[in-house]
Structures are given as C-alpha cells and as structure tokens.
Amino acid sequence: MDKKSIFLTLITSLSLFACSSKVPYDVEVKVIEPTCISEGYTEHIQNDGYVYRDNIVPKSEHHYQDLTIGGDDGIVYHICDVCGYLQYDFIEQTFDTNVDIDLNREKPVFTDHSVMPVSMILENNPDDAIIKIRKSEAHGAKGIMVYITALNREYWNINDLQRIMYCTNLPVLAIAYNGNFVGNSVNQSWEDFASLLKLSVKAGACAVDMPGYLFTPNYDDIPTQNTNLKPTYVAEGVDVSFVDAKAKEISLDKTVIAKQQQFISEIHGLGGEVLYSAHVGVQMDCSQIVSAAKFIQSVGVDVAKIVLSGSSKETVIEHLKACMILENELDIKFSVHGQSTLSRLMCPMFGSYIAFCVDEYTDSETNIQIDLATMIAILESPELSGNH
Ligand SMILES: [Zn+2]
Known part of the structure; x- marks a missing residue:
C-alpha cells in the first residue's frame, strides 16, 4: 500500500464513521392513505424533530352516487358521498340547424317563470x-x-x-x-x-x-x-x-x-x-x-x-x-x-x-x-x- 492509498482509506473510514454517528433516524413512520380530496403519503418523524413526507400516492377517485335534480332530460348528476363534489354529465345529442318557421305558433312569454x-x-x-x-x-x-x-x-x-x-x-x-x-x-x-x-x-x-x-x-x-x-x-x-x-x-x-x-x-x-x-x-x-x-x-x-x-x-x-x-x-x-x-x-x-x-x-x-x-x-x- 502506497502513501496515497493509505491516505484515501483513512479519509474514507473517517467520513463513514462521521456519517454513521450523525445520520438522523426515524422515530415514527405514519402511512396516510389517499382520499378523493388529498394525496396519500408516508410521513417520517426523525429523532432530531425533522419531519418529511415521501411515497406520495395520487388522490383516489370520487365515490359517486347518481342523483336526480329536477329530472332534466339530458343531464345526469353524480355526487361524491365522501366529499360532496358534484359532477354532471350531459347526454350529448347532435343538433342540426334546420328551422321550421311556424308563424302561427303561440309566442313564448319571457316573464312566465318564477326564476x-x-x-x-x-x-x-x-x-x-x-x-x-x-x-x-x-x-x-x-x-x-x-x-x-x-x-x-x-x-x-x-x-x-x-x-x-x-x-x-x-x-x-x-x-x-x-x-x-x-x-x-x-x-x-x-x-x-x-x-x-x-x-x-x-x-x-x-x-x-x-x-x-x-x-x-x-x-x-x-x-x-x-x-x-x-x-x-x-x-x-x-x-x-x-x-x-x-x-x-x-x-x-x-x-x-x-x-x-x-x-x-x-x-x-x-x-x-x-x-x-x-x-x-x-x-x-x-x-x-x-x-x-x-x-x-x-x-x-x-x-x-x-x-x-x-x-x-x-x-x-x-x-x-x-x-x-x-x-x-x-x-x-x-x-x-x-x-x-x-x-x-x-x-x-x-x-x-x-x-x-x-x-x-x-x-x-x-x-x-x-x-x-x-x-x-x-x-x-x-x-x-x-x-x-
Ligand atoms: Zn369525493
């Protein structure tokens, strides 16, 4: 072993020793499951009080219940029974531009509703x-x-x-x-x-x-x-x-x-x-x-x-x-x-x-x-x- 090798070995040993004595370690690990409104993660609380999170898991899907509001044709509502998020889907139709002009029709009244x-x-x-x-x-x-x-x-x-x-x-x-x-x-x-x-x-x-x-x-x-x-x-x-x-x-x-x-x-x-x-x-x-x-x-x-x-x-x-x-x-x-x-x-x-x-x-x-x-x-x- 030449002088240079001895020197490197010594440095390596010293730094390993230094690390092993100072590396913080987990004193508590919590696994938080994802929900439809927040991501899941693992939380590490360490001996020096430092807290960090890893293993981030994406939000889960909403858990929908189908809901009928007012019974409008063409719209289906879904509500998440966990967080209350309301989502609606249109039953899409295609619309043409043909218009039958019936001059005898009864004119709809603009003020005919309550709202x-x-x-x-x-x-x-x-x-x-x-x-x-x-x-x-x-x-x-x-x-x-x-x-x-x-x-x-x-x-x-x-x-x-x-x-x-x-x-x-x-x-x-x-x-x-x-x-x-x-x-x-x-x-x-x-x-x-x-x-x-x-x-x-x-x-x-x-x-x-x-x-x-x-x-x-x-x-x-x-x-x-x-x-x-x-x-x-x-x-x-x-x-x-x-x-x-x-x-x-x-x-x-x-x-x-x-x-x-x-x-x-x-x-x-x-x-x-x-x-x-x-x-x-x-x-x-x-x-x-x-x-x-x-x-x-x-x-x-x-x-x-x-x-x-x-x-x-x-x-x-x-x-x-x-x-x-x-x-x-x-x-x-x-x-x-x-x-x-x-x-x-x-x-x-x-x-x-x-x-x-x-x-x-x-x-x-x-x-x-x-x-x-x-x-x-x-x-x-x-x-x-x-x-x-
Ligand atoms: Zn939800």
Missing part, C-alpha cells in the same frame, strides 16, 4: 347561434338571450333573425348594444338601435333589452343631469335616492323617457316585452337599489334589470336585502345582482328573476357568468331554497 336561468348567445352567424340555443335548451335553460349585434350585419334581416327566434320554444330576449362582439365592431344611432330591436320582435323575439340610456343625447352626462333633475322628482314625491350614488344608465330626463315610452308601446304593440337594463357602474345600498327599481317600473317596462358594482360581501348583502324587499313591493319582475360571482349566484335565490348563465365558455364568453348546469343545480336544490 329563469338564461343562456347568453354571442355568435356572429345564425347557424352557430342556432346550435348553441338548442344545446342550451337541452341543458336546461329556460330562456335565451341573443346578442343581435354580435351577428355580422349581413344577418340583421327578418329571414335570418326568424331562423334564430323560431329554432327554440324558449323565450328569446334580443339585445342590440353598441360595442365590439366576437370581433364584430358595432356602432349605430339610437334610431337604428330601436329599429333593430323592433325587427327582432317582428322576427319572433319575445322580449328586448332596452338600456335606460336609450335616446339620451349624452350618455356620460346622466349622473350629473340626474342630480340637477332630482329636486323636480322630490317635489313630486318620487324617491330617486339612487341618484345620490351617481348611478349611470338610468335617465331621469323626461324628454328621453317620453321617447322610451313610445318605443315600449311599439314593442308591446308587436307582442313583445321590454326589459329595462341599467349597468349602474357604482355600488348602491339596499334603499337606493329599491328606489331605482321602482323608478324603472314607473317607466312602464316588464322587467327591471339593475347590475351593480362591488364584489365585497357587504355589497352582496345589500343586493340580497333589496331582492327580498322588491319581491314584495314591485309589481313587475326584476333582475338585480352585482358583478361578482357570489352575487350572481345568490340573487336568483332571493327573488331576482334572471340568472345569467353561460352554457359553454368560449373566448367571447367570460367566466364572470355562472355556468348554466351549476346554476340550474343550485336553483333546483331544495336544500338551498331557504325554505327548510
């Missing part, structure tokens, strides 16, 4: 819209909301619109907002806007969305203008306290309202209903929300829709209180909710008429809207009705 899960349709051509509408109907929607202005302009004619309105027996609400939809930039005058909604009703739509700013000369001025107009209303004994919140989209201008009322009577004359929509862009407390809904009712519409800002739990409580009061004090249907998912989910359970849903998420349909099947499962769940 209405509505599927929002933003497509740029009639065939895609028809398939989505028929799918939504199969998935349990009770109403359909079609963004007419999402359709390319070539389809803004009675024949194409009729195919869309008659492809379902569900009531269809037509929306004609200016804006940019599925890459389709839309800008039109108030008169064009009103004409497109009238055309939609002539084509078979059951209701139209009339924004509360329709016919206003200057949209952005509404909060300031309303502040100036408030004393006139107060003198007449009308509560317009929503004005103090600087609410947008609800015009108090009587010249504007007269034009809106003319439009409403024309839609009624065509056999359609009118939903007044106000995306107020501010937070409002319960009494302000109630005052806004009562003002909207006084305009002469069939549904008052108010979308509020704010996503805190405090704002949601104001929305829910307003819904409970309006259920007793308003003669027309109302749809009141905030922009938060919590508010969108809960308000329909407290009397708000419309649950705005998305059947299938796409790039143009953001997940701000509640998923249709989830909303239906909640609406139809007796445990969540608040009556137990």
Whole structure:
C-alpha cells in the first residue's frame, strides 16, 4: 500500500464513521392513505424533530352516487358521498340547424317563470347561434338571450333573425348594444338601435333589452343631469335616492323617457316585452337599489334589470336585502345582482328573476357568468331554497 492509498482509506473510514454517528433516524413512520380530496403519503418523524413526507400516492377517485335534480332530460348528476363534489354529465345529442318557421305558433312569454336561468348567445352567424340555443335548451335553460349585434350585419334581416327566434320554444330576449362582439365592431344611432330591436320582435323575439340610456343625447352626462333633475322628482314625491350614488344608465330626463315610452308601446304593440337594463357602474345600498327599481317600473317596462358594482360581501348583502324587499313591493319582475360571482349566484335565490348563465365558455364568453348546469343545480336544490 502506497502513501496515497493509505491516505484515501483513512479519509474514507473517517467520513463513514462521521456519517454513521450523525445520520438522523426515524422515530415514527405514519402511512396516510389517499382520499378523493388529498394525496396519500408516508410521513417520517426523525429523532432530531425533522419531519418529511415521501411515497406520495395520487388522490383516489370520487365515490359517486347518481342523483336526480329536477329530472332534466339530458343531464345526469353524480355526487361524491365522501366529499360532496358534484359532477354532471350531459347526454350529448347532435343538433342540426334546420328551422321550421311556424308563424302561427303561440309566442313564448319571457316573464312566465318564477326564476329563469338564461343562456347568453354571442355568435356572429345564425347557424352557430342556432346550435348553441338548442344545446342550451337541452341543458336546461329556460330562456335565451341573443346578442343581435354580435351577428355580422349581413344577418340583421327578418329571414335570418326568424331562423334564430323560431329554432327554440324558449323565450328569446334580443339585445342590440353598441360595442365590439366576437370581433364584430358595432356602432349605430339610437334610431337604428330601436329599429333593430323592433325587427327582432317582428322576427319572433319575445322580449328586448332596452338600456335606460336609450335616446339620451349624452350618455356620460346622466349622473350629473340626474342630480340637477332630482329636486323636480322630490317635489313630486318620487324617491330617486339612487341618484345620490351617481348611478349611470338610468335617465331621469323626461324628454328621453317620453321617447322610451313610445318605443315600449311599439314593442308591446308587436307582442313583445321590454326589459329595462341599467349597468349602474357604482355600488348602491339596499334603499337606493329599491328606489331605482321602482323608478324603472314607473317607466312602464316588464322587467327591471339593475347590475351593480362591488364584489365585497357587504355589497352582496345589500343586493340580497333589496331582492327580498322588491319581491314584495314591485309589481313587475326584476333582475338585480352585482358583478361578482357570489352575487350572481345568490340573487336568483332571493327573488331576482334572471340568472345569467353561460352554457359553454368560449373566448367571447367570460367566466364572470355562472355556468348554466351549476346554476340550474343550485336553483333546483331544495336544500338551498331557504325554505327548510
Ligand atoms: Zn369525493
């Protein structure tokens, strides 16, 4: 053995000795089995207090019980009896785009339900819209909301619109907002806007969305203008306290309202209903929300829709209180909710008429809207009705 070998042997022996005296060892080993909500693992507690986990085992499958909620055709629900996870499967059908236009059909009524899960349709051509509408109907929607202005302009004619309105027996609400939809930039005058909604009703739509700013000369001025107009209303004994919140989209201008009322009577004359929509862009407390809904009712519409800002739990409580009061004090249907998912989910359970849903998420349909099947499962769940 040469000097170098002796040196290496010595180093090796020393380091082995050093290791064996200092290696921590397990004082306890626990094997945790996986469940459907957490991974399994082996936990080692060592003599020096150090704890580590290894042998990670994937989560187990959920243990489903089949469940029927509301007995909707085309949907099967399964619930895990371990963790309560709810899963639904659609019995998928194929949908064609053939439409039998029966001009003698009895028009479905938009306000005919106690609560209405509505599927929002933003497509740029009639065939895609028809398939989505028929799918939504199969998935349990009770109403359909079609963004007419999402359709390319070539389809803004009675024949194409009729195919869309008659492809379902569900009531269809037509929306004609200016804006940019599925890459389709839309800008039109108030008169064009009103004409497109009238055309939609002539084509078979059951209701139209009339924004509360329709016919206003200057949209952005509404909060300031309303502040100036408030004393006139107060003198007449009308509560317009929503004005103090600087609410947008609800015009108090009587010249504007007269034009809106003319439009409403024309839609009624065509056999359609009118939903007044106000995306107020501010937070409002319960009494302000109630005052806004009562003002909207006084305009002469069939549904008052108010979308509020704010996503805190405090704002949601104001929305829910307003819904409970309006259920007793308003003669027309109302749809009141905030922009938060919590508010969108809960308000329909407290009397708000419309649950705005998305059947299938796409790039143009953001997940701000509640998923249709989830909303239906909640609406139809007796445990969540608040009556137990
Ligand atoms: Zn589970």
